[in-house]
Structure formats: structure tokens, C-alpha cells
Amino acid sequence: MIQERACENGICKVRVVHTEKIKEARANSPSEKKIDYLSSIFKALGDPSRMKIVFALKDVEMCVCDLAAFLDITESAVSHQLRRLKDLGLVKYRRDGQIYYYTLKDDHVAELLKSALNHMSK
Amino acid sequence: MIQERACENGICKVRVVHTEKIKEARANSPSEKKIDYLSSIFKALGDPSRMKIVFALKDVEMCVCDLAAFLDITESAVSHQLRRLKDLGLVKYRRDGQIYYYTLKDDHVAELLKSALNHMSK
DNA sequence: TTTATATATGAACGTATGATCATATATTAA
DNA sequence: TTAATATATGATCATACGTTCATATATAAA
Numbered sequence: 001m002i003q004e005r006a007c008e009n010g011i012c013k014v015r016v017v018h019t020e021k022i023k024e025a026r027a028n029s030p031s032e033k034k035i036d037y038l039s040s041i042f043k044a045l046g047d048p049s050r051m052k053i054v055f056a057l058k059d060v061e062m063c064v065c066d067l068a069a070f071l072d073i074t075e076s077a078v079s080h081q082l083r084r085l086k087d088l089g090l091v092k093y094r095r096d097g098q099i100y101y102y103t104l105k106d107d108h109v110a111e112l113l114k115s116a117l118n119h120m121s122k
Numbered sequence: 123m124i125q126e127r128a129c130e131n132g133i134c135k136v137r138v139v140h141t142e143k144i145k146e147a148r149a150n151s152p153s154e155k156k157i158d159y160l161s162s163i164f165k166a167l168g169d170p171s172r173m174k175i176v177f178a179l180k181d182v183e184m185c186v187c188d189l190a191a192f193l194d195i196t197e198s199a200v201s202h203q204l205r206r207l208k209d210l211g212l213v214k215y216r217r218d219g220q221i222y223y224y225t226l227k228d229d230h231v232a233e234l235l236k237s238a239l240n241h242m243s244k
Numbered sequence: 245t246t247t248a249t250a251t252a253t254g255a256a257c258g259t260a261t262g263a264t265c266a267t268a269t270a271t272t273a274a
Numbered sequence: 275t276t277a278a279t280a281t282a283t284g285a286t287c288a289t290a291c292g293t294t295c296a297t298a299t300a301t302a303a304a
Contacts, residue, residue: 015187015250017221022192025178030239035170035177038238043168047262048154051161056147064281065137070144077263079282098271098280099139108241115237116160117152119230137280169292186251199293201252220250220301 044088045113049073050081057091058110061101166210167235171195172203179213180232183223 030038045051052071056062064082068075082102085091092105104110152160167173174193178184186204190197204224207213214227226232 018188021182029177039170039173042164046165046168048161055151060143111241119233
């Protein structure tokens with residue numbers, strides 16, 4: 001078992017047991033930026049309400065009050081969540097008079113959900 | 123534009139604009155149970171630290187202090203996060219003396235991450 | 245045994261989150 | 275115009291989260 005200690009009698013107390021594994025992980029992992037982006041996407045889908053919204057918009061274009069009725073939460077709550085999804089680029093809307101029709105912005109999210117469903121249901 | 127109101131002059135103020143769309147969404151969406159499960163998985167990956175952990179464990183078996191060094195956070199913090207991942211069934215460990223070697227529990231998560239990377243990088 | 249080590253676990257703390265209520269804005273109808 | 279409607283937005287609040295510190299547990303070494 002490899003055991004190393006940097007600056008043993010100083011302040012530094014970093015313990016590194018398997019240096020080469022850490023190196024390998026560093027080499028293979030996505031950049032910090034990519035990690036942050038990816039995890040923000042997963043976080044957005046990591047809430048039942050938002051996941052329901054995204055599933056609903058996968059096939060059908062819906063307005064805010066439709067979604068509110070479907071989710072059984074306030075229209076305000078839906079609007080807030082839609083804003084988060086829109087800010088992340090997962091959702092877009094078209095406007096017809098007073099009504100905002102929301103849909104998924106592109107297929108990436110739908111694909112992601114599909115593969116999630118596939119993998120998880122095994 | 124279809125506009126319906128149930129219990130107009132009562133307490134109920136549910137507004138339903140497109141009944142058929144809501145029906146369709148209901149028909150096509152996964153069950154509440156599945157939504158909860160799926161969103162909990164996404165939530166688990168919706169944090170940079172946990173996502174880094176999962177990416178690291180994708181290829182290499184690592185112990186807690188390796189991960190702590192890799193992530194540059196406390197071993198305690200890593201341990202807490204590993205527990206969450208383990209409770210969700212995303213991660214497992216084998217023990218060799220005092221050292222716990224963690225890996226991904228199965229390929230589902232790795233696959234999910236892979237498709238996420240693919241879809242998002244376009 | 246006693247001590248060191250690797251990890252787990254609980255408490256604490258600041259911060260983020262998701263919902264609701266109240267209010268603002270913008271379009272349509274009267 | 276004025277009133278109604280559809281949605282957006284800001285404030286608020288209880289709760290959940292992620293980290294660290296302190297401590298417990300269990301194995302290994304002396």
C-alpha cells in the first residue's frame with residue numbers, strides 16, 4: 001500500500017494513498033467547466049416538478065396553466081420553474097396573445113430522459 | 123381557444139385551457155413513483171462534487187482519501203457524499219483492511235453520463 | 245494493550261431551494 | 275378607457291443541502 005505524506009512536520013497534511021489513480025482520474029475526467037455545466041443540467045432535472053414538466057413538454061406544447069393543472073401546483077410555481085428551465089436553455093416558448101406555449105428547446109434533453117428511462121428500468 | 127372553469131362561483135378555481143393536452147401528458151408521462159426515482163438519480167448527479175466522484179469511479183477504483191485529494195475537499199465530505207450515492211445504489215465498496223475501495227455499482231450510471239456528455243457536447 | 249490510521253457519523257452553520265402569496269406587466273375584451 | 279386574463283416577478287418562509295469540525299468505530303501496527 002503506497003502511503004505518502006507531503007510536508008510531514010509542517011502545516012500541510014495532504015494524504016495521498018494512490019497517486020497514479022488520482023492522476024488517471026484527473027486525465028479522464030471532464031473539465032471543471034464541463035462538470036459544472038453537466039451537473040447544472042442534472043440538477044434541473046433533479047426535481048420531481050421540473051422532471052414532470054420536461055416529460056410533459058416532450059410530446060406536447062403546453063401553456064403555463066395547463067402545466068399547473070397537470071402538476072397540481074400554482075401557476076406561479078410553474079412559471080418560476082419554467083424560468084429556470086429556460087435560463088438553462090432546456091425550454092423555449094412561443095407566444096399567442098396572452099398565452100405562452102412552452103416546448104423543449106431541442107432533442108438533447110428528451111434523448112437524455114429516454115436513455116435514463118431505458119437504463120434505469122433494467 | 124378552449125376555456126373551461128370548474129366550480130365558477132364556488133371555492134374551486136381550477137383553470138383548464140387545453141384539456142386534451144393535459145390528458146395526453148397524463149397518458150404519456152411515467153408514473154409518480156418513476157418520476158420520483160428518476161429525479162432522485164438526477165439530483166444525485168446534480169452536484170459538482172458527486173458528479174466528479176462518479177466520473178472518477180467510472181474507470182478507476184478509489185479510496186476515500188484518494189477522492190478527497192482529487193476533489194480537494196475533506197475526507198469527511200467525501201464520505202458523506204459517498205453515503206448518499208451508496209444509499210441510492212449508484213456506488214458500492216469493497217474493503218481491504220482499513221481502506222474502502224469504491225466503484226460504480228453498475229454500468230447504468232456510466233451509460234447515463236456518457237449519453238449526457240454526447241448529447242450536451244453537440 | 246496502546247497508538248496510529250481510515251473511514252463513518254453526528255452536530256452545526258451558512259446557503260440554496262421550492263412553494264406560496266402579493267403584485268406587476270402586458271394583452272385582450274367590453 | 276376600463277376590466278379581465280395569462281403570465282412574470284419579487285418577497286417570504288420553511289426546509290433541504292453541502293461542507294466542516296468534532297467525535298466514534300474498527301482495523302493494523304508497535
